[in-house]
Amino acid sequence: MPSIRFVHTSDLHLGKRFGTMPDTIRSRLVEARHEAIARIADVARADDARHVLVAGDTFDTETPSDNVRVQALAAMGADPELTWWIIPGNHDSAAAETLWERVEEDAPSNVRVLTKPEPVEIAHQVFLLPAPLPHRFPGRDLTDWIPGAATPEGALRIGLAHGRVQSFHEDADTRDIIPPNRAATAGLDYLALGDWHGALTVDPRTYYSGTPERDRFKHNGPGSCLVVTLDGGSPQVETVETGRFDWQDVDLNLTPDADVGALLSTHVPADVVRRRDVLLTIRANGTLRLPEKGELITAGNTVADSFGLLRLLTDDLSTEVEAGDLDAIASGGALRSAADLLLKEAEDEAASERDRQIAARALDRLWTLAQEDV
Structure with missing residues (x-):
């Protein structure tokens, strides 16, 4: 029976400027977001996890500065034994072709960008099924291909997506909503979601990790990530604090x-x-x-x-x-x-x-x- 332990994170929003914050705190908040990369890596090593799944919005915009991009890749590449799997989110969608081309050109071998919706074997008999955002507002459920995606019998299936599982506004466009039961309909052992900045359990196999470093007052407390263990049964999920602030x-x-x-x-x-x-x-x-x-x-x-x-x-x-x-x-x-x-x-x-x-x-x-x- 295949098994894997990994860190699930999302919404790093590297390069966020915090323009509405006072000068006395702004630069510290910016730096804390970069420092979150090392803290996530520390969690992975402490829990013997060799993979980090980033469910979108690694960068705050589609045009982060060169130093934000280069320094982020350097921090992720610091431990070559730890592999980062990244999908574009709504803030840094795949429409930002220049960004992701440069990331792929400069990325160390342990940083993998997933811009295509196709299965990727990340460990023996463990497949990642990503749903990268091609545009900021895709207008459809990007996980709809996963139920029909073939993987070997007995393999672990992990979905990686960025988006909503429900609408909070009556007049909102609901075409891009991810079905809350997607893990069940797609035969997923785990569905790693990003977009919601607070940790949230949708069902026993579907989780929002929340941001590793808070950036607003909407969610109380420091940021966190999830350590997930899959061995064929129900996922074992542990919340680990990573936030400085x-x-x-x-x-x-x-x-x-x-x-x-x-x-x-x-x-x-x-x-x-x-x-x-x-x-x-x-x-x-x-x-x-x-x-x-x-x-x-x-x-x-x-x-x-x-x-x-x-x-x-x-x-x-x-x-x-x-x-x-x-x-x-x-x-x-x-x-x-x-x-x-x-x-x-x-x-x-x-x-x-x-x-x-x-x-x-x-x-x-x-x-x-x-x-x-x-």
Whole structure:
């Protein structure tokens, strides 16, 4: 009975620029994506896997810079005993002929690009059945050829594809959706998928590996890859963390008189050094009194510089303001008049939501500044 152990990964998005991120973190995020190649290789060696299957989107665009391409191939070629099997995805489709021609010209012998939908024997009696994307929007299910693909009796069959198994939008084009039961209809021992950036089990033989290094707040936690063992039975699949950065998007539900410092601290790692590799978005909601809201903002500002990135979002946080709160800003004069005006504007139901939020944020800021002067 044939058997194989391999690493399943996808969506490396090498060369992603992170243009919307602050300068303080952008270059580190770019470098972390390149470093993921070595971390994947480390996982493969640690688990005695000799193959890495990359299910699309190795590069973030169809025109990565030469240094991104050359350095990626150098990193993959560092261990000649480890073979990388790569298909084009939607970000780096086969339509980018110049890219893939250069990759094939420069690639070391252990990096194999699969641009044709045909069986490839990657080990004795182990066949890879790839579904490379010829264009960014193929308009059809590219795995539809696999059920009819002949392989020797008793051989292991592994599908490698990039795309959706369901549509998340009513008006989306559904022609390119991969059937969720494709592994069963094609007699696959395993279907390795890419495109979804979070690890996801579709069925016992169908998995999304997720990206090895997160690039957005949609999926919490560090990136990972999958170590897969096939020996004729059900796949044995292990998730192994590979990401350098820990992305966290959390809700902070608040009520008046809450201990905002304690609540905030539950999402702040005690290890100050670790925070450098944490990107944290906190979405505060509920209601706080003005002093408590000021305390929350001050607490966030106090720890912000220790994080790779900290965003404290308070747009959905309502503020209760009592007469004594404005007294803490000023008991009279122009400053108090400004505070009274901002409070009136923040509570004006006839005003637009945007104008009310601007007034509320200005009042928060005014209160915080007044406390700094005390």
